[in-house]
Amino acid sequence: MVLTASTMLAIGTKAPAFHLPEVVSGNQISLDTFKDKKALLIMFICRHCPFVKHIEQELANLGNDYFNSDLGIVGISANDAQNYPADAPESLKEMSTELGFKFPLCYDETQEVAKAYTAACTPDFFLFDSERNLVYRGQLDDSRPSNNQPVNGKDLRAAIDAVLNNQPITIEQKPSIGCNIKWKQGNEPDYFG
Secondary structure: OEEOOOOOOOOOOOOOOOEEOOOOOEEEEEEEHHHOEEEEEEEEOOOOOOHHHHHHHHHHHHHHHHHOOOEEEEEEEOOOOOOHOOOOOOOHHHHHHHHOOOOOEEEEOHHHHHHHHOOEEEEEEEEEEOOOOEEEEEEEOOOOOOOOOOOOHHHHHHHHHHHHHOOOOOOOOEEEEEEEEOOOOOOOOOOOO
16 A cells, blocks of 8 residues: 555646446446536545545445435546456445445546546545536545544535535645555556656
C-alpha cells in the first residue's frame, strides 16, 4: 500500500467522456447516462483498499440518501485486476450487491478513464455541476482508518448540497487520501511528476 493523495484536478475542468461496463448489469455507463441530473459525482473506488473499506457503508448511504435527487453517482474501479483480484469485475459485483449500492459501479480495464480524470487514489471523488464543470474534488470527510474521526461524509455532502441548491461551495477542499490506484505495469500516468 502506498499512501497517496488526490491530484486536485483544476476546478472548472470539464468531465472527460467515458463509456464503461457496469459490473452488475453489464450495461454501458457514460456521461449521457446522467444527462438529466443537475450534478454528477464520480468516485474512484475499489474493493480491497482499507481506506475504501473504512468508508464503504457511507458510500452506500450516499447512494441511498441521494437516490431520488438530482445527483447522479457512479463508482469506477481502475485497479489492475490481474494483480489485485479483489478488484476484478466479478468481485466488484459482489461488493456492489453486498453493500446495496444504488449507483452503478463500473470497471475501467484500460485505466484510461482514471488517467483522464487524473485519479490517483482510492477513494478519489470528483463532483461536477449541470454543465459538467468540476466544482469539488477531494476528501469525503476527515475520517481515516486510524484517526477515530466519524465517517459522515460531511465535506462531500456539503459540496453536493451546495451544488444541488445553486449555492457556492464554501468548504475548504482537502485532498482525499488512500491507497494508490494499482496501475498495470508500464501504464503508470505521467501526472505524478
